[in-house]
Amino acid sequence: MSPSSSKKRNIFEPLDRSFVAELWGERFGIPPSVFSPYVFFKKANSVWAANEAIFPRLSYEAIGMRIMDLKDRPWKPTTSALQVFGQHATKNLIHLDSADARSFMEGRTLEVESEAQSGYVVVFYKGEVLGCGLYSRGLLASQIPKERRLASIEQKSEHGSKNESLR
Amino acid sequence: MHSGKNMEWLDRYRDMIPDFDAFRAVQSLALPSSCRINTLKIKRSALLDRFSESGIDYQSFTWYPLGLKLNLESPGKLVENLLGYIHIQEELSMVPPLVLDPQPGELVLDMCASPGSKTCQISQMMKNLGRVIANEPSLARIAPLRSNCERLGVMNVAITRYDGRRFPSHALQFDRVLVDAPCSSEGRERRGPGVLCKSSSKRSMDLHRLQIDLLKNALRLAKPGGVVVYSTCTYAPEENELVVEKVLDLARLESISIPGLVACPGLTQWSGRSLNHELRKTARYYPHLNDTGGFFVAKLVKKEEHL
Numbered sequence: 161m162s163p164s165s166s167k168k169r170n171i172f173e174p175l176d177r178s179f180v181a182e183l184w185g186e187r188f189g190i191p192p193s194v195f196s197p198y199v200f201f202k203k204a205n206s207v208w209a210a211n212e213a214i215f216p217r218l219s220y221e222a223i224g225m226r227i228m229d230l231k232d233r234p235w236k237p238t239t240s241a242l243q244v245f246g247q248h249a250t251k252n253l254i255h256l257d258s259a260d261a262r263s264f265m266e267g268r269t270l271e272v273e274s275e276a277q278s279g280y281v282v283v284f285y286k287g288e289v290l291g292c293g294l295y296s297r298g299l300l301a302s303q304i305p306k307e308r309r310l311a312s313i314e315q316k317s318e319h320g321s322k323n324e325s326l327r
Numbered sequence: 328m329h330s331g332k333n334m335e336w337l338d339r340y341r342d343m344i345p346d347f348d349a350f351r352a353v354q355s356l357a358l359p360s361s362c363r364i365n366t367l368k369i370k371r372s373a374l375l376d377r378f379s380e381s382g383i384d385y386q387s388f389t390w391y392p393l394g395l396k397l398n399l400e401s402p403g404k405l406v407e408n409l410l411g412y413i414h415i416q417e418e419l420s421m422v423p424p425l426v427l428d429p430q431p432g433e434l435v436l437d438m439c440a441s442p443g444s445k446t447c448q449i450s451q452m453m454k455n456l457g458r459v460i461a462n463e464p465s466l467a468r469i470a471p472l473r474s475n476c477e478r479l480g481v482m483n484v485a486i487t488r489y490d491g492r493r494f495p496s497h498a499l500q501f502d503r504v505l506v507d508a509p510c511s512s513e514g515r516e517r518r519g520p521g522v523l524c525k526s527s528s529k530r531s532m533d534l535h536r537l538q539i540d541l542l543k544n545a546l547r548l549a550k551p552g553g554v555v556v557y558s559t560c561t562y563a564p565e566e567n568e569l570v571v572e573k574v575l576d577l578a579r580l581e582s583i584s585i586p587g588l589v590a591c592p593g594l595t596q597w598s599g600r601s602l603n604h605e606l607r608k609t610a611r612y613y614p615h616l617n618d619t620g621g622f623f624v625a626k627l628v629k630k631e632e633h634l
Contacts, residue, residue: 212456
């Protein structure tokens with residue numbers, strides 16, 4: 161790839177904090193003040209958050225943390241971002257018990273009764289944010305990135321039945 | 328398995344390493360697992376409580392309260408690691424950031440950053456404030472670097488992909504630069520036997536030239552009076568003292584002292600040649616003296632009058 165095309169690809173444009181705070185407030189009820197320590201950038205369809213506004217003029221692969229993807233509707237929060245901001249969520253959150261938390265961390269889809277609206281939710285276990293889930297009609301699909309999942313008991317043991325893996 | 332032939336390479340260090348037989352013997356012992364507590368996401372006391380509750384066997388490092396030895400087979404699979412409360416990191420890999428001593432609010436460059444263990448430790452030492460540029464020339468190594476930064480909740484790191492030898496210097500003055508240089512990795516033999524079979528004088532001399540160019544550019548990028556830390560995980564003097572010696576006109580060396588960790592002074596002679604006496608201020612860490620891998624660290628302060 162030529163340096164010029166690489167530069168075009170790597171443009172991070174400043175993004176208004178209010179744009180981010182409104183979307184997160186609407187979906188998760190997070191107060192705008194939670195976002196005030198951060199600055200935001202947009203690169204193609206992704207939004208990034210960092211602690212400092214001024215980075216030297218260089219060609220960047222990443223600035224701070226990728227926090228959301230705007231490509232599809234609804235927009236999707238990253239698990240990393242929910243682990244930073246999700247603690248302040250007041251709606252569209254789901255608390256799991258121990259067995260379900262394990263399955264969620266294994267990347268599975270679970271049957272869960274919740275009052276959450278369909279769409280992306282903050283998933284908690286014992287008051288800690290595990291990450292992002294996709295909730296729809298009683299099913300919660302784990303959105304934990306592959307490299308951050310627990311190895312399932314099923315994968316580890318050749319003879320493990322599905323029942324065992326869900327324990 | 329350790330082939331005797333590979334281990335024979337280490338014999339060139341017989342006169343330079345204290346208690347050489349113990350040094351040779353320890354090579355075949357697997358390195359204990361270790362992790363760093365990520366204070367960006369959890370307090371030390373809370374993490375230790377979690378470990379105690381789950382019956383996880385750990386032991387604090389004698390020299391660094393955030394480092395823990397773990398008596399576990401695959402610590403990477405701990406939920407604490409997946410959630411970013413800890414980072415699996417080799418014990419001595421936590422030394423260079425401590426020597427760099429970055430402060431909140433500073434502008435810091437990690438020139439050879441992936442997979443980002445040291446980058447994230449620097450970020451945590453800066454309390455997620457200020458700016459860290461994590462540079463990594465290899466595209467394939469950007470993904471693990473990004474993934475580690477995001478898992479650990481890092482918000483003050485930006486990633487670039489320049490050849491470190493040509494990292495642009497326009498209008499940039501870094502407070503601190505870490506050059507954790509590509510090296511022959513002889514100090515990693517206990518992690519995965521086999522690195523020694525690639526060792527040769529030619530390989531070390533090829534790396535020597537690259538390392539000098541990286542270190543010279545790091546000194547160009549640092550502000551006058553700024554700190555540049557050079558580290559490798561190898562024993563070869565060609566990649567350590569003989570690299571640092573080449574930049575002593577641009578910077579002065581500062582002594583390194585980490586209470587609780589046994590270090591040997593840098594070499595002042597090698598292969599029948601006397602080296603700059605200041606090089607004794609660099610630090611060599613050997614696997615048999617701390618039950619670790621092997622490391623070399625030099626702390627340089629850029630001279631005020633240069634450039």
